[in-house]
Amino acid sequence: MRPALSAGSRKGRLSETLFVGALLLAVLIGVAALAALVISVLSQGIPRLSIEFLTSLPSRFAEKAGARPAIFGTLWIISVCTLFSVPVGIGAAIYLEEFAKKGRLSTLIDVNIANLAGVPSIIYGLLGLALFVRMFAMGRSVLAGGLTLGLLVLPVIVIVGREALRAVPSSIREGALALGATKWQTISRQVLPVALPSFMTGVILAISRAIGETAPLIAMGALTYVTFVPKALGDRFTALPIQIFNWTSRPQAEFLDTAAAGIVVLLVVLLTMNTAAVLLRHRFEKVPRS
């Protein structure tokens, strides 16, 4: 007689159920933390959120305080950061991936870039203070803040750029070169367009990390209480995370609601950017892949 089918298999199924349960728990811990954060911020911040909040200047009265200078400050420094770090980062990635001879020097550069991506952000703030604010005499301006954040995300952009280029099949390079295209024609017209979607996704994620950075901006001396909107690269500024930090450190309890409203604004900006990243990626990925 053959053994009954169910013998022995129940034990296996029980351990599998436990295992899947443990994995589910791991997921729930992450989701629950996020949900708790979002719910508490929204319930506290939404009542405080209004057009006035977005368009008003800060105030020492919690109910009058607005985030306008911080919103504009963030937009300014992120624009500077992007305009600086994306061209420089993609240039470095192309050089390292497509032109540099593989050797001891290129390995050294690789290791250094990887390490730079892990340097604490406050160190970049001190670098920005010494380099941009003092040495290049830019002062504690929008330009200095944007460049500081640019330096911070640059290693990440170089790394995602190189990964995107490495993922382009070498058959595309060979196909183009075999037609008598120069290396530059091959890279600019065939390799880069293929690498672009994954590169852009990496860039947008890196930039959205920069938006949330507070420490380097404080270290380089950004303002915490600003009653004007920056209008030029040389103007002083504050940014949303600094403004939020400032509100939470006020003694009056009402400012916590104001801070929550600021967090909602910051989250909306971040989600908008991430959605843009996804949409852009989809647009470029209409190309079928074989």
Add this chain to the structure above:
Amino acid sequence: MSTDKPVFKTRDLGVRYADNVAVAGITMDIAENQITALIGPSGCGKSTLIRCFNRMNDLIPSAKVMGEILYRDQNLYLPEVDPVEVRQRIGMVFQKPNPFPKSIYENVAFGLRANGMTDNMPTRVEEALKRAALWDEVKRDLKTNALSLSGGQQQRLCIARALAVEPDVILMDEPASALDPIATARIEDLARELKDQYTIIIVTHNMQQAARLSDFTAFLTVDVDETESRRTGVLVEYAETSQIFTRPKDPRTEAYITGRFG
């Protein structure tokens, strides 16, 4: 063996990757407007050899070409020779079809733009697709992405984009190995039509294909040095295809074509 008007003359040609000699001692003339097949067992250096003719081996940093290769009496590996120009004259079709992930039209137009042949682009694209026997199948879908074509159509598109830049020679590195028999037959028919205007060198490990298609056949094999455990590709026999397949001079050629090894 010599021909009246050789397009290529190789003299003791070899390739080494770092310390490893992949092929060595290749001396052969390639006849104009003929199909020359390179056959031999896996690892005999056929693909390495064909990549010498358009300097594709330059792309591998460790590869070093030894000996001489003359294209119409000009040494291809002199420092002043521009590999970009070489590759425009000497086109290449690869083992796996590698169209660019762009439209059919753009696939052909890219090479034209790269070589500054931007006058009458639509006519040039149409002409190339016609010569590659693809025009009738794609003339209504020129804006379609090339990756939506079948494998055989993709390979003919790759031939079309190579033809568009008006090369002199076409190198084919196992162009049909990834295709089904019907698509293979179409590529072979195409190669036969093209040889009136172009010199063709084809790598194949399909002996029947070499016998059906080529005018000349070169048989390469692997020389194994047991003490150094090195494997080097060498040219065993090079002659008219009919002779290689009916009266091979070397016992190794005979063993290979009768299927006793390889």
